[in-house]
Amino acid sequence: MNPIRSVVIVGGGTAGWMAAAAAARFLDDGRRTITLVESDAIGTVGVGEATIPPILGFNRLLGIDEAEFVRATQATFKLGIEFVDWGAIGERYLHPFGEHGRDFEGVAFHQFWLKHRAEAGIGPLSDYSMSSVAAAAGRFARPVPDPRSPLSGLGYAYHFDAGLYAAFLRRRAEAHGVTRIEGRIAAVERNGETGFVEAVVLDDGRRVTGELFIDCSGFRSLLLGETLGVGYRDWSHWLPCDRAIAAPCERTEPLLPYTRSTARPAGWQWRIPLQHRTGNGIVYAAAHMADDEAEALLLANLDGAAAGAPRRLSFTAGVRERLWDRNVVALGLSGGFIEPLESTSIHLIQTGISKLFWLFPDTRFSTVERDEYNRLMIDQFEYIRDFIVLHYKATRRDDTPFWRYVRDMPIPDSLAHKIALFREKGRVLRYDHDLFAIPNWVAVMLGQNIMPDGYDPMVDSMDDARVLSAMRQIAEANAAAARQMPTHADYIARHCAAS
Ligand code: FAD
Numbered sequence: 001m002n003p004i005r006s007v008v009i010v011g012g013g014t015a016g017w018m019a020a021a022a023a024a025r026f027l028d029d030g031r032r033t034i035t036l037v038e039s040d041a042i043g044t045v046g047v048g049e050a051t052i053p054p055i056l057g058f059n060r061l062l063g064i065d066e067a068e069f070v071r072a073t074q075a076t077f078k079l080g081i082e083f084v085d086w087g088a089i090g091e092r093y094l095h096p097f098g099e100h101g102r103d104f105e106g107v108a109f110h111q112f113w114l115k116h117r118a119e120a121g122i123g124p125l126s127d128y129s130m131s132s133v134a135a136a137a138g139r140f141a142r143p144v145p146d147p148r149s150p151l152s153g154l155g156y157a158y159h160f161d162a163g164l165y166a167a168f169l170r171r172r173a174e175a176h177g178v179t180r181i182e183g184r185i186a187a188v189e190r191n192g193e194t195g196f197v198e199a200v201v202l203d204d205g206r207r208v209t210g211e212l213f214i215d216c217s218g219f220r221s222l223l224l225g226e227t228l229g230v231g232y233r234d235w236s237h238w239l240p241c242d243r244a245i246a247a248p249c250e251r252t253e254p255l256l257p258y259t260r261s262t263a264r265p266a267g268w269q270w271r272i273p274l275q276h277r278t279g280n281g282i283v284y285a286a287a288h289m290a291d292d293e294a295e296a297l298l299l300a301n302l303d304g305a306a307a308g309a310p311r312r313l314s315f316t317a318g319v320r321e322r323l324w325d326r327n328v329v330a331l332g333l334s335g336g337f338i339e340p341l342e343s344t345s346i347h348l349i350q351t352g353i354s355k356l357f358w359l360f361p362d363t364r365f366s367t368v369e370r371d372e373y374n375r376l377m378i379d380q381f382e383y384i385r386d387f388i389v390l391h392y393k394a395t396r397r398d399d400t401p402f403w404r405y406v407r408d409m410p411i412p413d414s415l416a417h418k419i420a421l422f423r424e425k426g427r428v429l430r431y432d433h434d435l436f437a438i439p440n441w442v443a444v445m446l447g448q449n450i451m452p453d454g455y456d457p458m459v460d461s462m463d464d465a466r467v468l469s470a471m472r473q474i475a476e477a478n479a480a481a482a483r484q485m486p487t488h489a490d491y492i493a494r495h496c497a498a499s
Pocket residue numbers: 010011012013014015016037038039040042043044045046047048049050051162183184185186216217218219220222244245281313315331332333334340343344345346347
């Protein structure tokens with residue numbers, strides 16, 4: 001074994017500082033140097049404020065105290081995403097985190113709902129999700145481990161200020177020995193034989209050498225894309241949105257515990273409530289909407305006074321052919337980007353970090369470890385791609401060329417199969433390590449009106465009266481629990497204030 005002694009992280013956005021904080025925590029054996037290079041002049045992408053539940057695990061592994069984190073990053077709690085006008089104009093649904101009801105004897109809860117949904121006293125599926133009921137009431141409380149409590153089925157994540165999160169992680173990383181170098185990388189040096197990256201050279205001539213390079217340089221993909229020439233799988237025929245404009249505005253009341261995504265004529269608009277402001281932005285397809293038109297639409301739909309000038313961004317949905325090539329591993333936007341509809345990018349950074357540590361190389365850089373990393377990560381990107389494409393494909397809108405295009409476009413076979421299976425008897429199979437579980441797929445498919453023709457026949461082997469009584473109890477318990485919860489703003493004030 002020839003352990004890697006020097007790790008260089010290129011870039012100090014969310015990806016760079018997540019990697020640095022995790023490396024300081026898990027790779028520091030006292031003999032390894034971890035260096036992060038970032039350029040204040042270039043700056044960061046400055047968006048990326050909504051997350052999904054696995055972020056809790058990342059913070060926990062780093063030993064981060066939740067209340068301290070909420071204060072430091074102006075965070076709020078997120079119980080899911082509300083989709084407005086996606087299925088059809090005038091419709092809305094919540095994709096909640098956590099469970100819908102409870103599985104009975106190994107059969108997914110939504111199967112019982114499919115059978116009994118027309119019966120007296122049986123409400124919409126959302127009545128059986130603790131997160132949905134709490135979100136609708138604008139309330140929040142943490143889940144509890146006791147399976148008898150309705151709160152055990154609640155799932156949550158955060159909205160946070162991405163800049164403050166990076167700064168928070170930076171303080172922790174630097175305190176644990178990570179060296180930060182400020183400066184613009186002007187050149188990258190490679191070994192003439194192996195093609196491995198050996199050093200990055202700053203524009204003032206400083207050289208930073210390393211054995212393993214983690215490319216967190218953002219959309220530019222300085223090492224993996226530009227230097228090593230790893231190609232890009234372009235998915236824009238399935239995900240035609242390629243522009244975004246971000247425009248924060250002042251906070252408005254009430255402080256909602258969920259993200260809102262509102263479909264627009266050629267894309268959609270996000271609303272992310274933070275403690276000190278509301279993040280807003282529009283994601284759209286340049287082929288269907290001019291930049292000025294998109295900006296005007298966004299600014300006309302803010303629910304508070306604009307706080308700062310709008311910022312325009314361009315991207316192409318897709319992923320690099322490989323995320324690990326030679327001695328370079330790309331994390332964050334340098335490796336790929338699927339539009340932020342389900343807040344999955346930061347999660348992909350987290351996944352990349354954990355898989356890299358799991359397959360951490362030595363200086364021989366085994367190809368088998370590298371191939372396994374690439375297989376796992378590309379699978380992740382593809383699973384997420386399918387889930388995002390579903391939101392577009394499952395529209396019934398035909399009011400603009402954009403919505404007609406996405407409704408009629410061919411989709412990946414993997415997704416077509418999933419939808420066909422669901423249409424039969426509401427079945428969702430979770431493959432391998434698909435990030436999204438059964439309740440996630442079900443929430444979006446039913447939310448956009450893909451109604452199965454039948455239900456799982458296993459349901460008929462259970463006593464209807466018993467099932468109906470259990471279903472009613474779940475809905476009543478959820479409603480009662482939500483009434484007991486503090487409002488979202490009260491919860492933050494009470495539980496996250498400095499002691
Ligand atoms: P960046 O933030 O761009 O950081 C790149 C770093 O590299 C910077 O520090 C820069 O200075 C440095 N750098 C680049 N070139 C050089 C050089 N030559 N020399 C030195 N340093 C250099 N994700 C979510 O999970 N949830 C969301 O809600 C979400 N919303 C998004 C909305 C939009 C419109 C977009 C575009 C993305 C969104 N994302 C979201 C994705 C999220 O923003 C990113 O995954 C996250 O911010 C990580 O970015 P990054 O660190 O890879 O890149």
